[in-house]
Amino acid sequence: MTTTTINAPGPVSRVRNAARANWLFISLGAIALVSLVRIVTDTNDLTSPGTIRAAIIATCPILMAGLGGLWAERAGVVNIGLEGQMILGTWGAAYFTYHSGSPWIGVLGAALLGMVGGLLHAVATVTFGVDHIVSGVAVNLIGAGVTTYLAEATFTDLEGGGPRQLIGLKAPTDVTIPGVSDAALNLADKHWFFISDVASFVAAMTTRISLLSLAIFALVLLSGLLLWRTTFGLRLRSCGENPQAAETLGVNVYRYKYVAVLVSGALAGIGGGFLALVASSGFSTNQTNGRGYIGLAAMIFGNWRPGGLLAGALTFGYTDSLRLRDTHAVHSLLLLVAVALLVLVVVRLVRRQVAGAIAMAVPGVALLVWFLATDSVPRDFTSMTPYVTTLFVLALGTQRLRMPAADGKPYRKGSAG
């Protein structure tokens, strides 16, 4: 989307404004599309406040994992170990919440445990120059092993605990903004085109929303500002684009990479903590269930940018939450995706990208046929949606993406010569 504007002449601010307008336009279009499908298929659950609320809860862990990935990869370190760091976070949150009685100490514990996972990855990749994927796989193995073992060793004899779980943890406070919440809920109940869908979103954001969810959205904003608006961020990103050049300018590349990967681990850990404290009634072994990887996919989908990451995480979180609701909603989702794909086909045809148009038309028509020929989608298939969506999005969108130039490449101090 933004790539087309990069070549345009003119000052940077104009490009930025154009990109911003583009994003706004796409968001509005997406809402209109969802709203249209909701009305056509008569599936109000598609954007009911309940669905959006579930979607926000499903989005938060993915968002944290993705944000962790963003920090690491912007500094040039690919962090497949997010899954392991996240899973360490689930144990940390449970252990510290139980023993301190405060969920916020638990969140700090989750961040701490995630940071330990990040430290392992940083030592291996930054100090010793191990291949990033290899180290990440090892961190995941260790994370899963440590969590399973520690849970059995520390939770078995606790009240509400067992060798594989610890329930009854105190959750972070929910907040409701009185006036706005009621008004939005009312409006959402009217099922009007567009307005009710937006109202649903507002209602979900202002009614019984966990403070931790709000904190997570704030962390995304904060990360964006830190990485793109400060000297620190510029230096950190320069380590991901061209570490040799950064070194010649006096940046301590190792230190920035360490900071990035530690923050990355801490954020993933908080994502794990969210799973144990907010998304479910307590800790259970293997709770992350691949969300670390989905977070990574969301970041790639978002083109290594916080705004895109947010959009990606919301998409995956939304499909993830729909599977928990009625199967009719997922059936409508087929139409939604089919129409979205066909819209993109038209866009590509207008731009005369015939090959790209065909690549999108095939799955688009297939989904449309599937929608028209059936009444419901088997429950097992609905639980596949986030993974299939990820594959589709990557298959259809990878060409437009640009990752940090030195992402995943080994770097040794003094290599600038």
Next chain:
Amino acid sequence: MRTFNLKAIGLSLVAPAIAIVVSLLVTTLVIAAVGSSPSDFWSTMFEVPKPRSRIDIINQTGMIYIAAVAAAIGFRMGLFNIGLEGQYTLASYAAAAFAGGAYLSGFANVAVTLLIAIAVGAAWSGIAGVLRTTRGVSEVISTIMLNSIAITLVGYLLNRYGVHEGNTVRTTKIDLVTGFSPYEDRDGQIWTLTIIAVLVGVGFWLLLNKTRFGFDLRASGQSDSVAKASGVNPTRMIITAMALSGGIAGLIWMPALFGKASSFGLGTSFQAGLGFLGIAVALLGRNRPLGMLFGAVLFAFLSVKSNDLTFATDVSPSIVQITQGVAVLAVVIAYEVVRRWRAQLEQRAVGQDLVTATEAPA
């Protein structure tokens, strides 16, 4: 020259040795930290295995080794097939379902079942290969997504077409292939199809060292541009290597299917997690046939012996997952350290040679 070779062999053993020491040390510390007794743990783990355990270790080694070879084929050319888990789950289901259908009998049934396992594994990993070559999607992410999709898909198919028995569901039972019993009958059998592991290991060595394809594979792994210059078609290499890796992955669970399980049931007879163990062992063994054999034996030993912990100590068997994970991380770091150290030694040696060479004529 001879002393230099000894030194080279010594150096290549340093890394695994360091890794094993570190992983044992970390394991001991973790056990002590939660207040259990490390000495109980070690005395139980290093007891000589009973005949039953010995057979288990051999059988597990076979499956882990097949998984490791499957991972190594991709790794050797720089492809990260993280999706072994999904490939062998789907392939095992398809194979068990076909074998249960009893369309053929005896040897023919086993042979065709194995072919189906290979084909399904290859097709599933092939998707990742095609996505990588045609759409530029990183195989790391796509194989991870395909893992989750495969496992859900198998759950769906099994529920729909499987045999329901109380709360469990499985494929139709098949006749087992009689194995080899070195001890008494109650100690169990070494599964006949563990022979696949031997064949796959030998085949992998031959493929890498004696064929054009093996050379191309290693060349692509070392340097894309060199491979291209020597006439390798990268698109074809990626798809072939990916499919080959998935095809081998399809065979991972076959020894157990025909040796003991007799049907496929998620969470019951089917042994999950071998794919990730295989990746770990491939890293541990440096993607070399012999190194991976050593790693497979070590991991199988740890996994099987850890079952004794439940009776003899208060340490949970899952502790060996930590040992295994730390061993992998430690070994990759140790290899890197040794590589740098060796490079330094060589540099120094060359430097000295230069000094003596310039001094000699003077």
